[in-house]
Amino acid sequence: MSNTDGQNKKPFSFRQKLLFTLITLLLLLTVVFIFGEILVRILVPAKVTPPLPPPYNTAQKDGYLGWCMTPGYAFDGKMKDQGGQDYDVSIRYDANGFKAFGDTLSERPKVLFIGDSYTASIEVSNGKSFFNQLKDSLGCEVFAYGHAGYGTLQEYMVFDKWVDHIKPDVVVWEVCSNDFIDNYAPLEIACGYKVGERRPYLKPDGSIGYGLAVSTFQHLRKTSRFLDWLSERSENLFLAFSGQEKRVGEYWISTKKRQYRPFDQAVGVTEKIVAKIKNRLPVGTQLLAFSADTYQPQLSEFQRIFEGNGFAFTAAPASFVERMAIEGKVVTKARDGYHWNEKGHELIATGLQPLLSEILQSAK
Structure with a gap:
């Protein structure tokens, strides 16, 4: 059987x-x-990310903006410039996160400054910030809000919230090259520069959604320490044996420009955000945009986008700061080599002053 x-x-x-x-x-x-x-x-010891020391710990999580300036944040201490020289810093932000908030009832011209870390300017005292220097030279009421890591959409959301209350005669919009990365999650995923926080993004239909710029694999690496360990060593071995350098999104942006699809799509998103700014700008209010750095092709794209919407745009102040730093005539940057020290802010204010003065005169 x-x-x-x-x-x-x-x-x-x-x-x-x-x-x-x-x-x-x-x-x-x-x-x-x-x-x-x-x-x-x-x-294997766990990777521990230490908390940011003051004054780099200004962020507070926010359901609307993703994060915002901690209300009433203050710091008194010393900073170092790029040359290693110490200088005193005393910074204050008000209950709404503004580093400068003038008199909304004043008859003097009102100028609203919007931007990211360059406008937040934790590297210098309030009185040394470029916008407060312009306040003294132009005789205007100044309002300034910015935070590290902000993209153009987050800046727009701050602008949208406050513009009707402040009623500015002029809006000065500070941009920088990594705004394109901040504006489009797939590009942030591909780049070395990462904020890594939940933030608002402009959706294809024009609405605002929220997300975290992390790929599925990056999320798994955060979840599994073994996968993270294995991936890191595999990548290092590959680079060592192949002799290749690790290339991230910033490399492809600089070499392929708009032919690099994630950057091309980020430019498209940024165009839509700036169009929203134009539509929201009150009648009679003028806008001046300026770049805090001179990296290409981002600078040219920003100039095209803002000028295409009828706004004034300049990179002259940042170019002057960069030239002074390259020629070694004066130290213009803080110790990180990117943000301006007191001299840098002075030069930025000097560069913006004639342009802003002309715009204020025409607005009368």
């Missing part, structure tokens, strides 16, 4: 053998990952 049963048994089909093999491999991989995760957690 048993021999007959054995003779009548059908051999496994190819599909059954393949399924059995795949299930076996999956179980083996699961076991390897479980043991790997246990070993890495026991033997």
